[in-house]
Amino acid sequence: GEDVEQSLFLSVREGDSSVINCTYTDSSSTYLYWYKQEPGAGLQLLTYIFSNMDMKQDQRLTVLLNKKDKHLSLRIADTQTGDSAIYFCAEIYNQGGKLIFGQGTELSVKP
């Protein structure tokens, strides 16, 4: 089946690191993604990782992929108040055409 799970809330202090976790089900997913949604807006692609990689770094963002456990994480270094948003992980289900999203993790950054 298709299922992507995330915890619903995360609260951190400004300047700390945030780690958002995700588990997925389709072991054949070629790409896994992180999207960000700010209030009242659509989703924006933040970053992605190809399934043959373990880690990808993109400025303050680090994506870790554990294929054995089907676990994906997004680390945001030096979290800022502007990072407050909902973060969705997503996988391509069944080799294309359908992107399955998790429930989203609401990140709250306190000054």
Place this chain on the structure above:
Amino acid sequence: GAGVSQSPSNKVTEKGKDVELRCDPISGHTALYWYRQSLGQGLEFLIYFQGNSAPDKSGLPSDRFSAERTGGSVSTLTIQRTQQEDSAVYLCASSLAIFQGSNSPLHFGNGTRLTVT
């Protein structure tokens, strides 16, 4: 336009009425997707189009929901005899081709917030 445009941005309707939600994808994008976002439910896949055809309609919740796409461009999602549980934000996204990876990411519109009273 520069991005995916959805209209209306907000729609309030009475239970039992029909509604039409419109999506204008980015020019040249052949793939178009509809998702529904309910509070605490994440994004629920509804349907996607490649050109004017819909290879996967598996996410449409019931036969009250239908969607079409004409001219490989604009798409309309129609909900007949709306129910209160249809209240949600309906998001449309487009991509250059069927979404296979980073070379054709999804671009989302800001959504239509539907409230059924």
